[in-house]
Amino acid sequence: MSNTRMTVREIAKLAGVSVATVSRVSNGTGQVSEEMRRRVLDAIEKHGYRPDHLGRALAAGRHGALGLVFPGLSGPYFTELIQGFESEAVPSRASVHILCTHLRSDSDDQVLEMGRRVDGVAVMGGTISDEALLRLAKMVPVVVVAGEGPGDIPSVRADNVGSMLALTRHLLAEHDLRDLVFVGNPAGSPDVSERWAAFRRAHHDLGIEPPAEPVAVSMQQADGVLAADQLLGGDTPRPAGVVCANDEIALGVLVGALGRGLRVPQDLHITGFDDVPAAALVTPALTTVRQPVRELAAEAARLILRAAGQPGNTPAGSLVLPAELVLRRSCGCPAPRPEVPAGE
Amino acid sequence: MSNTRMTVREIAKLAGVSVATVSRVSNGTGQVSEEMRRRVLDAIEKHGYRPDHLGRALAAGRHGALGLVFPGLSGPYFTELIQGFESEAVPSRASVHILCTHLRSDSDDQVLEMGRRVDGVAVMGGTISDEALLRLAKMVPVVVVAGEGPGDIPSVRADNVGSMLALTRHLLAEHDLRDLVFVGNPAGSPDVSERWAAFRRAHHDLGIEPPAEPVAVSMQQADGVLAADQLLGGDTPRPAGVVCANDEIALGVLVGALGRGLRVPQDLHITGFDDVPAAALVTPALTTVRQPVRELAAEAARLILRAAGQPGNTPAGSLVLPAELVLRRSCGCPAPRPEVPAGE
DNA sequence: TGGTCGGCTGAAACCGGTTTCTGTTAAGCG
DNA sequence: CGCTTAACAGAAACCGGTTTCAGCCGACCA
Numbered sequence: 238m239s240n241t242r243m244t245v246r247e248i249a250k251l252a253g254v255s256v257a258t259v260s261r262v263s264n265g266t267g268q269v270s271e272e273m274r275r276r277v278l279d280a281i282e283k284h285g286y287r288p289d290h291l292g293r294a295l296a297a298g299r300h301g302a303l304g305l306v307f308p309g310l311s312g313p314y315f316t317e318l319i320q321g322f323e324s325e326a327v328p329s330r331a332s333v334h335i336l337c338t339h340l341r342s343d344s345d346d347q348v349l350e351m352g353r354r355v356d357g358v359a360v361m362g363g364t365i366s367d368e369a370l371l372r373l374a375k376m377v378p379v380v381v382v383a384g385e386g387p388g389d390i391p392s393v394r395a396d397n398v399g400s401m402l403a404l405t406r407h408l409l410a411e412h413d414l415r416d417l418v419f420v421g422n423p424a425g426s427p428d429v430s431e432r433w434a435a436f437r438r439a440h441h442d443l444g445i446e447p448p449a450e451p452v453a454v455s456m457q458q459a460d461g462v463l464a465a466d467q468l469l470g471g472d473t474p475r476p477a478g479v480v481c482a483n484d485e486i487a488l489g490v491l492v493g494a495l496g497r498g499l500r501v502p503q504d505l506h507i508t509g510f511d512d513v514p515a516a517a518l519v520t521p522a523l524t525t526v527r528q529p530v531r532e533l534a535a536e537a538a539r540l541i542l543r544a545a546g547q548p549g550n551t552p553a554g555s556l557v558l559p560a561e562l563v564l565r566r567s568c569g570c571p572a573p574r575p576e577v578p579a580g581e
Numbered sequence: 582m583s584n585t586r587m588t589v590r591e592i593a594k595l596a597g598v599s600v601a602t603v604s605r606v607s608n609g610t611g612q613v614s615e616e617m618r619r620r621v622l623d624a625i626e627k628h629g630y631r632p633d634h635l636g637r638a639l640a641a642g643r644h645g646a647l648g649l650v651f652p653g654l655s656g657p658y659f660t661e662l663i664q665g666f667e668s669e670a671v672p673s674r675a676s677v678h679i680l681c682t683h684l685r686s687d688s689d690d691q692v693l694e695m696g697r698r699v700d701g702v703a704v705m706g707g708t709i710s711d712e713a714l715l716r717l718a719k720m721v722p723v724v725v726v727a728g729e730g731p732g733d734i735p736s737v738r739a740d741n742v743g744s745m746l747a748l749t750r751h752l753l754a755e756h757d758l759r760d761l762v763f764v765g766n767p768a769g770s771p772d773v774s775e776r777w778a779a780f781r782r783a784h785h786d787l788g789i790e791p792p793a794e795p796v797a798v799s800m801q802q803a804d805g806v807l808a809a810d811q812l813l814g815g816d817t818p819r820p821a822g823v824v825c826a827n828d829e830i831a832l833g834v835l836v837g838a839l840g841r842g843l844r845v846p847q848d849l850h851i852t853g854f855d856d857v858p859a860a861a862l863v864t865p866a867l868t869t870v871r872q873p874v875r876e877l878a879a880e881a882a883r884l885i886l887r888a889a890g891q892p893g894n895t896p897a898g899s900l901v902l903p904a905e906l907v908l909r910r911s912c913g914c915p916a917p918r919p920e921v922p923a924g925e
Numbered sequence: 926t927g928g929t930c931g932g933c934t935g936a937a938a939c940c941g942g943t944t945t946c947t948g949t950t951a952a953g954c955g
Numbered sequence: 956c957g958c959t960t961a962a963c964a965g966a967a968a969c970c971g972g973t974t975t976c977a978g979c980c981g982a983c984c985a
Contacts, residue, residue, distance in 0.1 A: 242941095244942080254965080268964095291638050291639045296941080312660075313656075316654040333678060333680075335678075336676070339664070518832060518863065588971055598934080600971095601973080610974090614934090640972045
C-alpha cells in the first residue's frame, strides 16, 4: 500500500502495541498472545511492512552475506564456481558479494573492505597476497578455493596432483611419448604450480627426465597460440606432446598446430585441464581433466556458513575432492563414442 | 593492534573528544581544529579503527551495494556482463551482489529481498516477472539489461534488431539463400524475441516469405544438437541456412551437421549470435554478431549509480548500443584472414 | 566596550531494528 | 484464600555510526 517505508515503531503505533511485540511477531520469537499476533499481522499486511535489512543486520551483528573473490572471469571454470557458490548461499538467505581483482593493483584493500561487509569470504587461490589473506581471516571466516592458504586457513581444492600424475603417466606409459612439454605459469596460480609439480613427479616416477622449465604463459587462448608459435615455430625439434595447464591454453595450442598444418594427435599430442564445453566440441576432441568445480565452490560456501554461524569461527581443515581423467582423441586415444556429444 | 572491533565511542573516549568529532575526522566533513584532528587520527591509527559498514550504512540510509540478477551463467556472455558491471561498480566503492535465478521458482521473492539490501539493481531481461520488476522499481532504481522493462523502467541493450536485420539480409541478398530457419525460443528471452522479429522483417523487406514458426529450443549447445536432429534427421527437405539465436546453439547445430557428414557452409549455412571465443575457433569459423556486452553492463551500473546518488531516483531513458556483424566462413563468406586467430 | 559573527566542539537525537528486564495478570496449587 | 509461577506486554537499552543543534570562545567592528 504505502510507498514510503514503514518502520517497526509505526507498525507498533498502528497496531496499538509495543515495538518489542512487533519484532517478536515478525521474527516468531518469544511468546505472543493470539490477540496481539492478529493485530500486528493485520497491520503488517495492511501496510506492506518488511523489516529493514540494515537495521536487522546491525542489531544482529551479522550481514547475511558471503563474499567470493576471484582474479577474473575467464572461461567456464569461473562460471561453474560462481554458480556452485551461489546455489549454496541463497537457500541460507545469504546474499553473495563478488569481487574481481582483475588487473587492479589495490585488490588487497578491496578484499579487506569486503571483509567488513560480509560474514565470510571464499578467495580463489593466488588472488591476493598472503598478508591480506591473513588479515582478512582475522575479521571473518575465510576459505581458500583451488589453492592453499597460509597459516591454518582452510581450503577446498580438486586433486590436481593425483589427476595430473595420472594424465602424465598415461601419456608416458600408455602412449609411450617422450619429450613432453608443460605450458602454463606455475607462479601464476597454486593450481598450475601443483600441476607442474605433478607433471615432473610422474616423469621421475617412471625414471624419465622431465623438462627443466615450463613454457610459462598465462591462461588464455591467445597465450596458447603464443606458446605454439614458440614451440613449433623455431628450429628446435618439435615436442611429442604438449601438456597444458588448462583447456583454453590447449585450445590455443591446438589452433596454432592445426594452422601450421600439423595433424593432432598424429604429429602432436595435446592435453588440457578443466574440461570446458569446447573441449568436447573441437576436432580432435581434447583430452583433459574434469574437476568438480561446482561442488568445490558449494563446499566452500558450506564451510563458511558453518563457521559464520558459530561465534568461535571454527576454521576447519582442508578438503581435496577427486578429479576425473577424460580421455579423448587429442592424446592419441580412440574416439570414445560416435561423435555426437551430448552438448553440455 | 586490538583484535576486538573498536567503536566510535571507544575511540572518542581514548582521544578525549566527542563521537561527533571522531565521525567528522574519519569522514573529512565539517570543521575540526588541527589539534583535535591529530588526537583523533593518532587514536584511530594506534587502535586500527575502521568504521563499521553496517552502522554507517544504516545512518546514511544507503547500502553501498548494487545488485545484478541473471537467469544463469551459461557461456561467455554472462562472464562479460558480470565483469563489465563489476568494473564500473567497484571504483564507486559499491559492492556487487549477484543473484542467479536459475531454476528456482521463488526468484521473484529473492529479487525483492535483494531490493532491500542494495541501492539499485540491474536485471537481465526476461529473468523475473514484470510484476516483480515493477515492485522492485518502487524500492530502488532498476535497469533492465538486454531486454525491455514494463512501464518506464529504463533499459540498456544492444541493437538486436539492426544487427539481425543486417545478418539476415546478408544471407538472403548476398548469398542468395532461401529456406532459412530460425533456431531459438522467442518466448524465452526478450533478446531472442527481438532477433526473431528482425529475422522475419528482413524477409518481408525483400519480399520473401519467412518461415511461420521458429525451431523453439533453449540456449545451450545441447539444444542446438537437438535442433539439428529435428532439422536434418527427418524426411523434410534440408534448409539452406540455419540462423541461431546465439552461438552456443549454432555450435550445437554445427556439430550435428558435421556429424551427419554435411559440409558447412557448402551444404548448410549456419550463423550464431554473441561472438563467443569458440566461434572463431571452430572449423568452419562461425559467422555471428558481436555485442558490446561489457559496455552494456557498465552503462547499466552507471545509470544505477547515478540514480541511487540522487534522492529523486531519476529513471532516465533507454539506451541502445550498436552491435557488429562478424562475417566468417560458416555463412559462406571467405575466410577473412590467414586462419591464425589472435585468441580472445 | 559592547555587539556580532564565525569557527569549533560536544550532547543528544536519529537511522531501524532486537533484546533485556521489569511489571502485570491470571492460572495452579496447597 | 494466599502464595508461587508462568505467560505475556512494554519501556528502555543497545547495535555503531551520522547529523543536528546549541553553546562557547575569540576576533572583528563601531
